[in-house]
Amino acid sequence: MSERTERLSVRKTYKLFIGGAFPRSESGRSYVVTSSKGDFLANAARASRKDARDAVGAARKAFPGWSGATAYNRGQILYRIAEMLEGRRAQFVAEITAMGGVGAKQAGEMVDASVDRLVWYAGWSDKIGAVLGSSNPVAGPYFNLSSPEPTGVVAVVAPQEGPLLGLVSVIAPVIVTGNTCVVIASERAPLPAITLAEVLATSDLPGGVVNILTGSAAEIAPWLAGHMDVNGIDLTGADPELAVTCEELAAENLKRVLRPPVDRVNWLADPGIERMTAFLETKTVWHPIGI
Template identity: 80%
Template sequence: MTEPGRLTVRKTYKLYIGGAFPRSESGRSYPVTSSKGDFLANAALASRKDARDAVIAARKAFPGWSGATAYNRGQILYRIAEMLEGRRAQFADEVAAADGVSARKAGELVDAAVDRLVWYAGWSDKIGAIRGSANPVAGPYLNLSTAEPVGVVAVAAPPEGPLLGLISVIAPVIVTGNTCVVVASERAPLPAVTLAEALATSDLPGGVVNLLTGRLGELAPWLASHMDVNALDLTGCPDDLALSCEQAAAENLKRVFRPSGKPDWLADPGTARLTAFLETKTVWHPIGV
């Protein structure tokens, strides 16, 4: 709250692309308001060009991130959880303003987001054991199947759960070795902006997570048709937009994850999101004399 006699500092937040915070190339922004209609800040209104830049950054980061050990990726997710814990008060204020919940409830949602990161961090070096296998074959061969990341994933963040929902869609994508371009909740983008600030000061390499703020209806179709995007998470898309994105994705054989019903972000997440953006590589090797 601004003290009497002081001017309010009206913030205009930027995008998060390739580990940096550029302005939208369009120069556009839009006002973000609380659940009561009070002005909170201005957020960048990302354009098609910003989305393309984010995909380029994600593709550039993919070889290094997918080539890192699963243990190292888990360590980095745990470090991000520590960063969120350190900024708990700020996240709680932003969640309370966005969703109109009490300070206590907002704090519980922030704690749940931290716990969700730790939970996914623990899966980093275990999901391969679930998805991988040694396959019986008839002949002098050894046949092994291993799980590998699909590549660049475009994610439509849910409009509800601006922090917990956001973490729940990003963490399983990156812990399995993918990189991502995320369109934050248009209604409540400030927790995503603050998350970007935490990511920039964590051990996460630039470009692994790229966060865009703006209109989902403007950005999602271009990401769905982008030839260098390998998969889509349509969690935050309304039905009509999700359908058009699925049709665009079918033209270039993208993998699409479209959950049914409204997700309960406080429920046990299971492994569905962990396995959604993994593909199986099978290796044959001769054995015997």
């Protein structure tokens, strides 16, 4: 009679999300992600500066297509992300509760709020132009029209807390307006970010629009802040010291910088449109009347 043996668990090693693919870190490094009790959860890749460089390249390549897509199309894709995220609800709840601090019920609310957040931003795609654009009275025989345009490639240091809702709340406003982004996920709780990458990969989102790096923000963010081909940086998840370093580095090519919030953010609150306007340019065109 055979002895009953316990099934060997599959110890996962996750990878990065760059250009729509899931490569290992160029450095070959990984780190152990543990639960709040110290139990092994998975291995995550520890991205290096070269992974960040590759991710910027992928984001830059994706930018013309994504910013050139119709607002309606971008909204549809964001809505699709929300649908796909909903389908993974149980997995997200398990990953959030494993990190501790919240129970299953609360984690469920976080996931639901993330879905709602995506749907909310999806709706903004074809409305932001109406809110921020204007036709300007000028002293001459011209039309003068202003419209918001995406900034370009945006680096995002995702919040360390609120692993899913916080992450969705920083990515969605950046991409809905046509930017592409490189996101550094929460170092302590990267699993929801990795699962979100799997959601994004199956959501009709063109490869490279969102690139997700796991690892140390302190190591990677300065490289992104100094990168001459990055147009903006969101420092929400950076600690004060890192934020100052990054802002100084970002000055070289006049990146738009979104500083970290002073107070602890309640991600469940109404986000407002500030996160979208932070990475928009205003394009103004003069148009002669009567031709």
